[in-house]
Amino acid sequence: MSSIKKICLCAICTALCYVLPLAFHPLVMGTALSPMHIPVLLCGLLCGWPYGAFCGVVGPLLSSLLSGMPPAAMLLYMIPELCVYGLFSGLLLKWFRTGHAYADLYLALVPAMLLGRIAGGIARAIFYLPSGQPYSLALWTSSYLVGTLPGIILHLVILPPLVLLMMKARLIPQRYVSTLS
Template identity: 40%
Template sequence: MKTQAKTYKLVLSALFLALCLVLPIVTGGIPAIGNMLLPMHIPVLLCGLICGWQYGLVIGFVAPLLRSVLFGMPPMYPVAIAMAFELAAYGLIIGLVYAAVHKRGIAALYGSLIAAMIGGRLVWGLAEIVLLGLAGNAFTMQAFLSGALLSAVPGIVLQLVLIPAVMVALDRTGVVRFQRAEG
């Protein structure tokens, strides 16, 4: 049974990785919209929730780097590298926080999601500071606020609406149980 569960999580993780590669193509025709909707974040967050922090961490780290190698977008330096750390933090944090919550449900889901969103953005900011610092460039607070918050508002809203909706739908169909049975 344990091997079946690992295989199931591995297959789902591959699906989430594929979604990370394909979803940006949907919004890629208009880069400004793609940058605002953050299409790679959604599969990584779902992977961390459904498969666990280990899978979310790996898929989050690999997805932007693989997408950069395969499609040339996002540019490897500094964008894809910084995104790799950001998305890895998303998958790690949402998986860890949600697994640690005793009573699961919508409130726990939102708490985990918000913790991951904050943590991922902080990691992205630190990665940008290091990467740009290595090149002798500065990463200002204004650049952080613009990249982490202002330009990302539509994507943040989309994540706050779509991820709980997907989890509720998966719970209702019995594919994934995100609410622990009381008793």
């Protein structure tokens, strides 16, 4: 895929970091479904790690500046989380070559999502330490895993088929020319 096409897809994904939360938050589903995570993960999968990491940093900044969501204080731990999502979804998809596109996508997504949550938790702990507020493994688990479980499931359900659909429509290069399995 050409760098121009990657830049255009990255720009679309970055813009979606602003648009999707605006659609989900009025329905009071924003935190649980983590809509900003979708375009960042998608950008990493479609364009590779540099573009995914860029989208993970610029997307929340742009959204915060234009809509106030996320609030500035949340950027301190959302940016590391989303940057790691974009970085590792792109890196891991590049590394995994099982011969089955679905398997490759899940092998890239699951660790990227876990690593991003760990990065967000570490950043949040660093942010909370100077303030004197308590932060524990239980708080991390409840806020990054339990509270966002609907979003985790949504991301795992929609992202691989979306990427494969884009391959089938020839909007992005096919991963395995002989089959789209």
